[in-house]
Amino acid sequence: MHASILKYFIEVASCGSVRKASERLYVAASAVNRQIHKLEDELGVELFDRMPNGLRLNAAGERLLKHAQETLHQYQVMRTELDALKGERTGHVKVAAMDSFFEELLPSAVEDFLQVFPAVTYTITAVQPMEVAQMVMSGQVDVGMTFVSRLPGGVAAVALAKLPIGLVMPPGHPLANHASVSLKECARYPFLRSSSHPVISAALSPEFAAFWDDMEPAATCNSTPMLKRLIRAGKGISCFSKIAFIEDLKRGDLIWRPFELPALDQLQVGIVVPSQRVLPHVTQNFVGRMARRLTQLELAAAAAV
Structure with a gap:
């Protein structure tokens, strides 16, 4: 429990935000915030200055951060040594x-x-x-x-x-105003393809497989970061799930719309x-x-x- 609280504290200190820390920790923001307040109550001192744009470590927080990092490091060293004795935690x-x-x-x-x-x-x-x-x-x-x-x-x-496949595009693209997008509508615009082979089987959606094979892509690239950059630059649209685009969608840097294909929308x-x-x-x-x-x-x- 002590290790978990310190880990939450370190992450909040690193992010300067409970919300961002919770996203990196995959823990509810309320749980992270509760642990930070619990830690401050236990120590009897505030660890952060609450600023309009986030949290900033104060002098007490800086001192605790150094202790927390050292403590967690020693804790992991100890666990590794114990696990070696048991033959676990390796592989x-x-x-x-x-x-x-x-x-x-x-x-x-x-x-x-x-x-x-x-x-x-x-x-x-x-x-x-x-x-x-x-x-x-x-x-x-x-x-x-x-x-x-x-x-x-x-x-x-x-x-x-x-996490179905949908269409990813820059803000202001004509298709961004649509609630969902058909393959026929996609074919009117430059398309960026992530592979020469369809990302799903023809058995699942023959319409999508045919669209994929018949298109003349503006570019074919198997790197998601590269395709993301090209989409942002307005060089084309592409199809992805939201997996790699959560932060871009939250900021409004990119837009995602579902396809008008049940097989893709339920994927x-x-x-x-x-x-x-x-x-x-x-x-x-x-x-x-x-x-x-x-x-x-x-x-x-x-x-x-």
Whole structure:
């Protein structure tokens, strides 16, 4: 409990905002705020100056920050030593995920996991959505993160979130005024394609697969950050879930609209694992933490328009 409170304090100090800290921690802002007040009550001193634009550490807060960082470091060292004695908290986590997860969710998840499991090593691979389940099934990876529709035998989804594919565009684009967008309307504008292959199978939506194959893209690029930059620059529109665009949508830097295709609008993203073999303890822990983060991401996406 003491470690958790200090972690909340460090994150708020780093962000200068309870709300931003809660988003990085994937914890409700009210819970973070409650812990900060509890810490101040326990110490009998305020740790932050409450400014109009956020929180700023005062002298007491600066002193506590140094103590908190040192304490958590020593705590993790001690846990690693104890775990080595028990043979736990070590291992190798192998993950394959579509590129959108590499923008924020996976980096922050691994960063957080390293605080608790510092001895764990990783292999994390960005692949096309339809390749993920096959890599899990073949044993190349233990955990996959992708769109989930029809999974092959030997693969099961352990967490799902409604994060459908929609159209991403800059503010002021003609399609931004539409509540939803048809593929015919998309075809009138320069399109940025994330792969030469459709991001979902033709069996799920033959109309979308045909649109993907028939278009003449303004650019094809498999890097989400690169495509995001091109969209912002007005070089074209593209289709993504909201996974990599939450902050851009909140700020109004980009606009997202659903497609007029039920198969796409009901699409879910999930964490998939092998169903016929037991994962190592540390990988199971990683999957559990990722599942909680995915739930938080779904809530954040619903609020980002």
